[in-house]
Amino acid sequence: MFLDRFYSMENGRVVITAGQASLFAKEVAGDFNPIHDVDARRFCVPGDLLFAIVLSRFGLSSTMTFKFRNLLGAEVPLEFRESGDGTIEVCDEAGKIYIEVSRSGERTHDEKAIEEFIRCYVSTSGKNFPHTLKPLMESHGVMFNPERPMVMYQSMSFTLRQLDTSNPDLQLRDSKLEAAGKRGNVTLDYDLLSHGEPVGEVSKHIMLGGLREYCPQAMEQVIEEFYRLKSKGTGA
Template identity: 40%
Template sequence: MLEPYYQQQENIITITREQGSAFAKQVADDFNPLHDVDAKKFCVPGDLLFSLVLDHYGLSENMEFSFVGMVDETSELVFPAEAEQFEVTSKEKVMLSVSRSGSNSKCSTLIDSLTRNYVEFSGTTFPHIIIPIMGEQQVMINPARPMVIYESMAIHMDNLDVKEVTLEAGQHEFSYDGKRGKINLRFNLLSEGQKVGYGEKHMLVSGIREYCQETVDDLIDYYNNRKSTLKA
């Protein structure tokens, strides 16, 4: 599933702007301008790094991911030998920190279904989840410079003896102090209707301002128009 979105020479993985942008739009349904091919500060989607880790190391019962550095087309990613704790680096700089424990599954069917469902959920959190959850507290992101940073995520599996999983949204949380805030997006993992795991995605928000419905409507219209244009 991931082969079109990276290349590997010996132990070095690289991702072009075109590949990162294609993954964001074709797999994650994520139209963040940071993932555009011509973005001034292009950034490889964190969900692609998450997907590559699962593909490389399998799915463990407990996994935590911390996105430390910004990966772009110049990054030369080194995936180290399997361990309970490891770091994906580029030119000796840490880009992603991973910790894991418990049993491990390398079932490609399970990993593919988890990857597709999580990435789709993660990629569509803006604007469908983030804007409403901030609006409940009468604040919003700065539409001129919407800074939402993918900080970390965690997954726990109660049962790895399943073939496929689906994802359902859980209870989300948003808190802020001044112009900075934190978003905690929770989800459950289901197999044949039964809960087999759960997870969280943590995001940082800056440039928070007072809520304005007209501005929010304009922002959502802009996002939807951009999405329909780029998908055409």
Template identity: 50%
Template sequence: MFLDEFHTVSDDKIIISAEQASRFAKEVAGDFNPIHDPDAKRFCVPGDLLFAITLSKYGLSQNMAVSFSGMVGRDLPIVMPTKADEAIELKDENGKLYTTIEHSGDVSHNESLISAFIRNYVEFSGQNFPFILVPLLDKHQVMFNPKRPLVIYESMSFNLDTLDIAQPNLELVDSTLEVNGKRGDVHFIFAIKDGDKVVGKGDKKLIVSGIQPFDKVVMDEVVTNFNELKAAYRPA
């Protein structure tokens, strides 16, 4: 599967280098969040990459819920369970938990379906900023601190009516923001479609920290910088 170039396997553990994580974020997800840059002080592996590797190993279930409880750093060995229990827990060698994936219903191990689902979900997820998040922040007249942007992917869940899917694609249905002091809880509600037919639905949750009043000039500059980074990026 195409994910092989974005991680290495050693015994029952996966290891993701900063370069592999950064390439996945930029080249597959179109995600230029500086937290995924190899030289970032607070570097972390994209949650979507951990989820994608889990799907490739254990299969695509009709009902799945992934939650992130820790940030995976560069070259950190993550133990992959030998079997897919109802809750798949990704931990380091010291037992610290980073990701939990709950799943139920039928399971597909069809590599073509799983690969297509991963690519479509990750591409959708990578559009969160600026295309979905910025208009939502503008609507509520709040924003993150541009000097210390911190937008954390906390959880995601979806339910599929069937696994008999020829070409999955994801579409945004709704987006919501609930502000509580300096924190904002964001939900992106999406439909999972096969052609024109809706075959499932899902919900992705982000945490926005450092909430402050919206400043269009400043946010426009953040978006411009993002777009310039994206335009200037050249795969190695």
């Protein structure tokens, strides 16, 4: 499958290097969050990659919820285990859980359908900033710390009315931001389309850290740096 170059298997466990994780973030998800840079001080494997590996190993179900419990660093041997009720946990050798998945309904293991869905689903990460989050933060008069932007997934979920989602596309339907002190909780709701027809709903919950008063000049600098990194990462 197309994910094979983004992780390796060692002693029956999944291992993701910083280079593999960073490549997936930039090449597949279009995500240039600095926390996914190989040399980032607080490097974190993108949740989108764990999401994709879960689908590739366990299939695509009509209803799925992914809850991110802990940040994952590089080269941590991971076990993907399934309980009797269908719950999936991604954990390390010490039992620390990084992602928990619940699912129900019909299921498909069709590789083409799963790859198309993954590529469509994770590509929205590359549109979160600045396209969606910048105007959302501006309208609420807050922004993340420009020195250390913290934008992390808390959970993702979807419900599909059909599993054959060929030529899928996500269209943002609604976005909300709730600020509480230095933390912000963002909800992004999407309609999932297949050949232009609605076939499901998707919701993503994102945490913003280090909230402060919105500063247009500081935000412009963050956006400039984002596009600099994007240009560097894509070779444009």
